[in-house]
């Protein structure tokens with residue numbers, strides 16, 4: 001019995017960790033050139049705890065989840081500390097400047 005594999009359910013999120021063989025770089029130093037790391041299928045990631053490599057189709061989905069998560073974190077950082085309420089509206093409105101001109105000269 002494998003749990004979480006049933007059809008019609010949300011895709012299971014598999015926790016990943018950096019591949020210990022290539023240190024998450026997806027490639028290993030060959031003698032003359034870099035080679036795709038076979039321990040992680042060239043992804044740089046293995047299953048957390050077991051160190052198993054995911055099959056390519058599953059790997060793509062899990063990497064997508066991971067990338068989406070990372071992107072959300074980046075977006076959060078770029079927005080800075082969240083300001084809400086009337087103060088946020090005031091600041092945003094103020095920044096646009098009178099007349100909405102975009103004068104970039106000096």
Ligand SMILES: [Zn+2]
Pocket residue numbers: 019020021022023024025026027037038039040041042043044045
């Ligand atoms: Zn690897």
